[in-house]
Amino acid sequence: MMLLALLISVGWASFIPSAWAIYDLEASRANTARVPVGIIGFVGDASLGDEVEEGLRVLMADLRRSTLFHARDLEMQIAGPPDESLGRQLIAKLGADEAVEVLLWAKLGWNAGRLELTGHIYDAARGRRVVGKRILGTVEQLRTMVHRFAGELIHQYTGNYGITRSRIAFISDLTGHKEVYVMDYDGPPKRVTSDRSLAVTPSLSADGKMLLYAGQKSLNWNIYQRDLYSGSRAVVLDFPGLNTSPAWHLKGDGFAVAVSKDGNREIYHVTASGSLKRLTNHPGDDVSPAWSSDGKHIAFTSNRGGSPQIYVKSTRGGRAKRITFSGRYNTEPDWSPTDKLVVFTCRADGYFHICITTAKGRKTRQLTSGPWDDEDPVFSPDGRHIAFSSRRGGRYDIYMMNLDGTQVERLTFNGANNTAPDWADSTPAGR
Amino acid sequence: MLAAATLLIATVGCTKGKSDSMGAMVDPMPDTNSSMMSDGVVKSSETVSDDLDSVFLGSGVQSSPGAEIPPMMDPPPSQMEQLSSLQSRVSDVFFDFDRAVIRDQDKAMLMANAELLKNNPSLSATVEGHADDRGTTAYNLSLGERRAVATRRYLIALGVSPAQLQAVSLGEEQPQCTDATESCWAQNRRAHLTLSR
Structure with missing residues (x-):
């Protein structure tokens, strides 16, 4: 689970020199000091237009509130997750072009009558996926499901799920x-x-x-x-x-x-x-x-x-x-x-x-x-x-x-x- | 009381995240199976449990504190009138900000309150201590109790039977006046006597 933390050596978790250093870090962490994240797709079935919109909103809010990430919707709406063969090049190119370290792709769909969130997290520099996650629930649980997905990214950097499960x-x-x-x-x-x-x-x-x-x-x-x-x-x-x-x-x-x-x-x-x-x-x-x-x-x-x-x-x-x-x-x-x-x-x-x-x-x-x-x-x-x-x-x-x-x-x-x-x-x- | 605490706290440690038939008040976070795969395939999934959104809003048999007071016979009309007329004769005691000291200007009035209680030994009085809403809940509950207790003690010192007087704090919870002005706050920093028989 800590693979990404090693690959992208930001290491927030170990950054605890003294109380005021922590404090000043929080104070000075402008968007430029945050890890740049690009969302390459938040897609869904035609019947889930409202849910896709809401899910993207919750995801962006979670990442912003984490104080770790600066997320941008790259508005590409790629229909399927980039696969391993073609994906590596695409991810690496996107990472370089858009100057992001992490790329996210998510999809909402139906699975046996349940809402299904499929999410992937990519290390842009290496063009490879580090998290793949499927979360099932009801439409009413959409927000909780998106929190789980956002929590996975936060967990890679901090070892905890931030406030996403609080x-x-x-x-x-x-x-x-x-x-x-x-x-x-x-x-x-x-x-x-x-x-x-x-x-x-x-x-x-x-x-x-x-x-x-x-x-x-x-x-x-x-x-x-x-x-x-x-x-x-x-x-x-x-x-x-x-x-x-x-x-x-x-x-x-x-x-x-x-x-x-x-x-x-x-x-x-x-x-x-x-x-x-x-x-x-x-x-x-x-x-x-x-x-x-x-x-x-x-x-x-x-x-x-x-x-x-x-x-x-x-x-x-x-x-x-x-x-x-x-x-x-x-x-x-x-x-x-x-x-x-x-x-x-x-x-x-x-x-x-x-x-x-x-x-x-x-x-x-x-x-x-x-x-x-x-x-x-x-x-x-x-x-x-x-x-x-x-x-x-x-x-x-x-x-x-x-x-x-x-x-x-x-x-x-x-x-x-x-x-x-x-x-x-x-x-x-x-x- | 401590025995009750022992028993109940002891149950905390073995609580499981399960709902019983009454329904969960707040969603248990579901047990999860790891679904992060390194080979690019999503092999397992986690399920957000169906009862996640259930809410326990009371079983319908729950009673408010007032409901547990046993029903009383109505007193005869003459006595009821008397109680309300007596109630109109007791005055509130007021306090300075963050203080529970009886002020000199209130002492004559407290003596009148004491005489009224001494002349009517069948009366009981609940001394409610109040605080203005500036300040914080727990501290104001404490302050309200200090005001209620100080007022009760003063009345006892003036000869009122302790058995006639009970003290309770209402903190900043039941303000007399809700404007954000000093004259309004001053009205809320009070001890109020509620009479009963």
């Missing part, structure tokens, strides 16, 4: 009640709770299967769990008062949560075996825990210094270290998958915005600005994007952007208020 959980008031919804990162949303109460602070497990959220029930805020595949549900924490902001441990060891049973808000770790470990102990309020990827640290919001700020603490104890120093309102931290960066909600000029800092708080940047509120930032599972909620369009909607604040895209369009995104991969284990 999903976002969030809160929407579409029904008039705040309920939890889940969508593939580019939609459409599906409602997964019907509590007809108030649901807040959803958290998706690292594999995207399990959901935790806080919900109000009469005078209490409890933590609820949903299995997104079986639909089974349970109350997992109902200490008197406030149980809120659950966060799944990224290696599967239960979750962290803010609980007020001790009189003020403290953070606990509810382990996979069900034991309860207190992680903070301070008269100030500690909420919104976020795990480092190795589970050895948590970042959280605390007002112990007089205003809400982000702190980091080892789960083995010791002192909490403050990592935000600018402004009087910094909340809702989330770690990057590499643990080198922390994104959070900051306050500037009377509005809330998205800020990012290095894990020890040495360098901080404000990523969004404008006369509106941006909140709830969370890293994509591949660490290349940040999702957040923003009121820039009048209501709150979910948006995504690159790590440097560029390429802001709205992801929800249901006319309701959509907030509190959490973003997880859903790639099956071993893939």
Whole structure:
């Protein structure tokens, strides 16, 4: 599977010198720094005109959002995939003429009543195919099928599928009640709770299967769990008062949560075996825990210094270290998958915005600005994007952007208020 | 409570990506067979499972929290009137941004609220703590709880029986006023007493 990565030695995956080098790389990666990709055909049966158009659109969007590729539709519409004998010359010539490193060809058709996507990926320099893929599904699954194909190309370069197989959980008031919804990162949303109460602070497990959220029930805020595949549900924490902001441990060891049973808000770790470990102990309020990827640290919001700020603490104890120093309102931290960066909600000029800092708080940047509120930032599972909620369009909607604040895209369009995104991969284990 | 957590969390680890008869809420990613071939032939395929798009939207027997409150007998009309007239006599307590400290100007009014509760020992009051929508959900839930608890404690210090008072945070979830102005935000930074018998 890593053949292409060797053939085309770009090696993004190994390019991890330091946090800010990564960061600056993201910031400076203009189209010219991306791998040029040419689409030599996205064709289909006559009955699939709309699907072909939609499929090409999704493919282009996936490649653009990967931040790795600059894709162009060469509009050749070659009817069949270039075969090995004639293809080598054609591919090599196209690669040279169009100055692209990779060529893609895809076709939509019918196979025993199912929609079939056949896709090929060619290494242009060597004129040979490196991936051939057939994906079967229904017409409704077209977007997911194209994501799979795009994911194959991203996988060649990074060893992961980028965000193509990721999903976002969030809160929407579409029904008039705040309920939890889940969508593939580019939609459409599906409602997964019907509590007809108030649901807040959803958290998706690292594999995207399990959901935790806080919900109000009469005078209490409890933590609820949903299995997104079986639909089974349970109350997992109902200490008197406030149980809120659950966060799944990224290696599967239960979750962290803010609980007020001790009189003020403290953070606990509810382990996979069900034991309860207190992680903070301070008269100030500690909420919104976020795990480092190795589970050895948590970042959280605390007002112990007089205003809400982000702190980091080892789960083995010791002192909490403050990592935000600018402004009087910094909340809702989330770690990057590499643990080198922390994104959070900051306050500037009377509005809330998205800020990012290095894990020890040495360098901080404000990523969004404008006369509106941006909140709830969370890293994509591949660490290349940040999702957040923003009121820039009048209501709150979910948006995504690159790590440097560029390429802001709205992801929800249901006319309701959509907030509190959490973003997880859903790639099956071993893939 | 912890026992419940033990039991439920323990089930997380062995969850499989299968749907049961209730239907999957969110699509399981299908198991996949490798279909990348080096010899130019597509030899196998992967199937996006048919239940990928099924959605679980509740079984119809699910109840909202309110539905679990047992039905109550209507109180006699005189008492109902009395409750609403009493309710109109309690006032909200307001707070500064990101603070849960009872302000001097609200103390006289809280004393009046306390007297009302002391003179009507059959009354219960739910102290709701609210925050304005500037700021973030979890922190505002915490702030709302601090406001509710501070107000409840103050009333108890004035002689109200603790048994009459329950505190709950509503965070920024139920604003009184929805404009983006300071006067509106100020109205939302409040503790509100809801009376019941």
